[in-house]
Amino acid sequence: MAKILIVLYPDPITGYPPTYARTSIPQIDTYPTGATLPSPKDLGFTPGDLVGCVSGNLGLKDWLESAGHTVVITDDKEGADSVFERELHDADVVISQPFWPAYLTAERIAKAKNLQLVITAGIGSDHTDLNAANERGITVAEVTYSNSISVAEHTVMQVLVLVRDFVNQHQIAASGGWNIADAVERSYDLEGMRVGIFAAGRIGRAVIERLAPFGVRLSYTDRFRLPAEYEEKYNLTFHESIESLVTEVDVLTIHAPLTEQTRGLLNDELLATMPHGAYIVNPARGAIADRDAIVRALESGQLAGYAGDVWDPQPAPADHPWRTMPHNAMTTHTSGTSLSGQARYAAGTREILENWFDGSPIRPEYIIVEGGGYKGTGAHSYAEKPTKDNQGV
C-alpha cells in the first residue's frame, strides 16, 4: 500500500461546497488536435465540482482510502514545520497543482526516500526539480492538454482587457463615475495590431486560432517550426528567436514552460527592444519575467500594460509589486483551474494513478521525466536538447 501526499489550495473562505453558478459543464469529446481526454475507470466527483481545493480532494480520497492507501491532504506547504515537509519523508506519491505548487526542491527530494511518482494535476512541472527527479529515477507526469484551452481563453481575455483598458473603465463605472474621456484615453481596438506568440505549443496555438478572427497580424517563435500549411492558414510569420520576435509586436503573449532557457527572459534589455507602448500577457510562469524590469517598463511607459496570472513565488506575498504596478490586469493563478479545467485534470490525475497501481504505462504525452531522462512531452517541451515526440501538432 502506498502513501499519497496531496497538496491543494485552501477551501473557499465562505466554506465548502460553494454555491455553484451553473448546474453542469459542457461535455467535451476530444481536444482540438484529436487527442483524447482522460479516461479513468471511474470518477470520485461530478464534473463541475470545485475539486482543486482541500475538501474537493480531486475526488481521490475515498477511492484511495478504500483501496487501503494512506492519504494525506493539506494546503500547508511552506517551511520546515509545514504538513508537506513533515509528511514527505515516507510518501510514495506527491500530487500538487501549479496554482498552489508543492515545491519539490533537490533538498526535499533527497529527504523523500520512498518517492517514486510526482503528479502535476494540471500542466507545468517546474515546481519539481527535474534534474533531481532524473537522478533518482522518479517519474514526473502532468495532465497534458487538460487546461490548455482554459489558459488560451484567459489569455485572449487579458489581451482585450489590456488593449481596451477594461480595468480602468470598470473601476469608473463601479465607483459611480461617468467621465468618458478618462475612460477612453488609453483604449484602443485590437484589430490591426501585431500579436507575437512566444512558444506555439498547445496553448500558443489555441491563442493563435482564437485571436486570428480579430483581424490581427500574427507572428510566433518556438523551438519547433509549425507546418507550412498551418502558418499559411493563420498568415503566421515565423521568427528564429524571441529577440527577433519582440521587435515587431504590439502585443506579446508567453506560452513556454519555465526552464533554464526561459527563466528571466523578459528582462530590461529585451523589453527595451520592443516597440514603445507594447502589451505583454504572460500566463506561462512568473519567473520567465524579471519582476522589477516589468515594473520599470510600465512606469516608464515602455510597456502600456502587463497581465497574466502567474507569479514567483506562489502564493505571491501581499506586497508583490505586480499587485499594484501601473496598468496591470493581473489575476491570481486561476486561468487553468476553471471548474471545467479542474474536471479534466482531476480525471487525468486519477487515470495516472490507476495506471501506476495497475503497472500499466502512463500515456506518453503525460510523461515529463521517467527512468532518469526526459520522455514524452518532457522530451519535446522541457529538455535542453528537445526531440519532437508525441506532439500531435
Ligand code: NAD
Ligand atoms: P506544450 O508542451 O504544448 O507547449 C510548450 C511549447 O513551448 C512547445 O511547443 C515547445 O517547443 C516550446 N518551448 C519550450 N522551450 C522553448 C524555448 N526555450 N523557446 C521557444 N519555445 C520553447 O505546453 P502548453 O500546454 O502549451 O503549456 C505551456 C506552458 O504554459 C506550461 O509549461 C506551463 O508552464 C504554462 N501553463 C500555465 C497554466 C496556467 O494556469 N496559467 C496552465 C497550463 C500551462
